[in-house]
Amino acid sequence: MTSPTTIEPMYASAPKIYPREVSGRFARLRVAAVWLLLGLFYAVPWLRWEGRQAVLFDLPARQFHIFGLTFWPQEFLFMAWLLVLAALALFFVTAVAGRLWCGYACPQTVWTEAFIWMERLAEGPRQRRIKLDRAPWNAEKVLRKSAKHLMWVLFALFTGYTFVGYFTPVDVLAGRLLTFGAGPWETFWVGFYAFATWGNAGFLREQVCLYMCPYARFQSAMFDRDTLIISYDLERGEPRGKRARAASRTGLGDCVDCTLCVQACPTGIDIREGLQYECIACAACIDACDSVMDRMGYDRGLIRYATQRSMDGGESRVLRPRTVIYGVLLLLLAAAFVAAIALRSPLELEVLRDRNMLYQEIAGGRIENSYTVRLVNKRQQPVEIELRATGLPGIELSGAGPVIELGPGELRALGVRISAPAGAAPGGGHEVTVEAAVPGESQVILGRRTRFFLPAN
């Protein structure tokens, strides 16, 4: 790590990067992506669906609601499946079009863009920001810096609140936070996420991509000569050099060496040195260079999205074994996912032990445990079911009534009691099964295991 004689400083090194603001096709595309993705992030918790929050990962109740679908913990395979699908989609897009994810969709990029926008609002464009940072502390500097940090902190807190709003009802949370009545964990996670947003988007920025992003290190495994990357046309640009007018070049290439591409780069690299792992493919250098080419009257595209093969004079192929395999896998898994969701069990049954009391002795030398049974009819037709308990001799379930009628899509929580003779089994916890069955018949629709406690004899 460090030699005994030198102690390396923790926070001294990284020179601050002041990315120059650019305008152009790709900058507009990114701003559109920022609005769309951040808009979705902040708006989705407020959507309603059949009287409840449309997207709610209700951790306290262990249920995930996504519009009309409800997932229980035992269906978490679907969530894992969804993550695999997302990863495959990322591989596929990367193989075809390079790091589109990084430039336009990664939360790090999107929030950094929003934070830089606030920074510009408070401190002005690039040159003004550099000057301000070098200037001694005076009233203006204090004012501008505090304005920036105030915006950052408020935005970060709102982001943290929205994040927690995916896990606990967002409107209720707002009321609780505003009256300082939120639970300790809610408050903690709002602060945690706000802190992470503020730190990552306000301060760490491109350093997250350089040092912390695993994807940046894996990408070379997904890249090949037909992958779209940001490329500088060496052939056309070199030898680079400054010139007075477009016509007055003598033996010079198209690159006027204005270094705008370097100034615009959020990770501070020079794209003219070729593809580097630091490049997040944001295309800011393309916009910067195109604007200069336009002014000079040269053709656009000295820096452009291109494949290695096309840069070498070949013909790029989108269809190739890598993309075909990723694409086919993606389609198969997606189709299987949709089918699995459609063919899910028509009934949902969850059994929760009441934690207030381990067991209770009742008349007839029997021992009783209490449970909450949650039933969901996922179909659009009413259904009749009967609840039974199995797993111990003489076990009985009571409190639910002989037949339970569930309307279409109805969710019902029932308090039920399971009892068994005191001597049915040795003391301690036993596994029993609560079954939802067709009334009067032996056909079991669904069973859920739970624990039943007996006293030691």
Place this chain on the structure above:
Amino acid sequence: MDPGPEETGSEIGPWSRRRQVVAAILWSSFLAACAGSVLLFGLLDPLDVFAISTPALPVSRMTGYAIGFFFLWLVAALAAWLARTLLARPRP
């Protein structure tokens, strides 16, 4: 693939080696803890765990999730730190 600073002896970018190591350990273990929490609590209800371990204590699910997450983070960070220590080369 880039052989990395350990092999070339050079730093990636302007961060100090020490800072890179700390960030890599904390961040990789954080990601592992996130994935681990999803798997763990997909299969396990914290209330069930409390019911058989500390039934007398009134602990909520949220507390269980938080304890589980930070515990996993800590364990993963220890593993990452250990791996890093084992891989470190003695200075010439």
